[in-house]
Amino acid sequence: AQKVTQAQTEISVVEKEDVTLDCVYETRDTTYYLFWYKQPPSGELVFLIRRNSFDEQNEISGRYSWNFQKSTSSFNFTITASQVVDSAVYFCALSENTGTASKLTFGTGTRLQVTL
Amino acid sequence: DAGVTQSPTHLIKTRGQQVTLRCSPISGHKSVSWYQQVLGQGPQFIFQYYEKEERGRGNFPDRFSARQFPNYSSELNVNALLLGDSALYLCASSLGNRQLYGYTFGSGTRLTVV
Numbered sequence: 001a002q003k004v005t006q007a008q009t010e011i012s013v014v015e016k017e018d019v020t021l022d023c024v025y026e027t028r029d030t031t032y033y034l035f036w037y038k039q040p041p042s043g044e045l046v047f048l049i050r051r052n053s054f055d056e057q058n059e060i061s062g063r064y065s066w067n068f069q070k071s072t073s074s075f076n077f078t079i080t081a082s083q084v085v086d087s088a089v090y091f092c093a094l095s096e097n098t099g100t101a102s103k104l105t106f107g108t109g110t111r112l113q114v115t116l
Numbered sequence: 117d118a119g120v121t122q123s124p125t126h127l128i129k130t131r132g133q134q135v136t137l138r139c140s141p142i143s144g145h146k147s148v149s150w151y152q153q154v155l156g157q158g159p160q161f162i163f164q165y166y167e168k169e170e171r172g173r174g175n176f177p178d179r180f181s182a183r184q185f186p187n188y189s190s191e192l193n194v195n196a197l198l199l200g201d202s203a204l205y206l207c208a209s210s211l212g213n214r215q216l217y218g219y220t221f222g223s224g225t226r227l228t229v230v
Contacts (some may be wrong), residue, residue, distance in 0.1 A: 004146075015199075022191065030179065032215070033215050033218075035218075037221070040181065042223060043224045044222065044223040045206060045221035046221075047218070047219075047220065047221075052216075065182055081169075091158055095219075096215060097215050097217035098155060099171075100166075100171040100172065100213060101171035102172070102213055102214050102217075103161040103164060103172060103174070106158030106159050106160075107158055108157055108158050109157075109158055
């Protein structure tokens with residue numbers, strides 16, 4: 001069975017600090033996708049990034065960057081120069097094809113609080 | 117273009133009642149998945165529908181059922197509500213039923229069972 005672990009329950013930082021959210025996953029599949037979603041208080045899951053299991057190239061997009069390492073089954077997410085608007089719950093998720101369906105397995109989330 | 121729309125946004129039900137939640141996917145998307153998110157947890161997979169057929173089901177009791185209509189919208193039904201069914205119910209829209217298509221989520225329906 002697939003599993004996603006986000007060991008950090010809650011992180012508090014002061015604005016402009018850098019922060020890294022950790023994600024470790026378990027799967028027996030050779031083809032899979034990893035996702036990061038942001039969930040503000042409104043509840044909607046906002047898509048941030050998707051990576052497939054064959055693409056270990058790390059990426060920087062504005063203040064966001066991602067570090068995907070298959071050797072350690074980790075897919076970490078870094079926010080540079082954090083802002084108050086970054087305050088939200090962040091979820092790491094792993095997808096799989098199961099028979100005729102596909103589904104996401106989510107971690108328990110990391111609550112990020114950015115203060116002035 | 118409209119995103120994934122869910123209705124209602126909030127509702128309160130009494131134990132034992134039945135509830136129906138609705139989801140309209142992004143135009144052109146033929147797959148709808150349902151997830152339950154209990155407070156403090158990550159979303160849990162309930163169902164995936166594609167081309168009006170159930171393609172996958174998570175570990176939920178038979179009290180949970182769903183269907184997809186010819187216009188690809190979907191309804192999630194929960195019978196004999198329990199207090200533990202209180203959660204945010206999220207709908208995800210996708211082009212197809214394979215993982216490569218990715219998923220776009222709606223804002224959810226927050227259900228409170230009293």
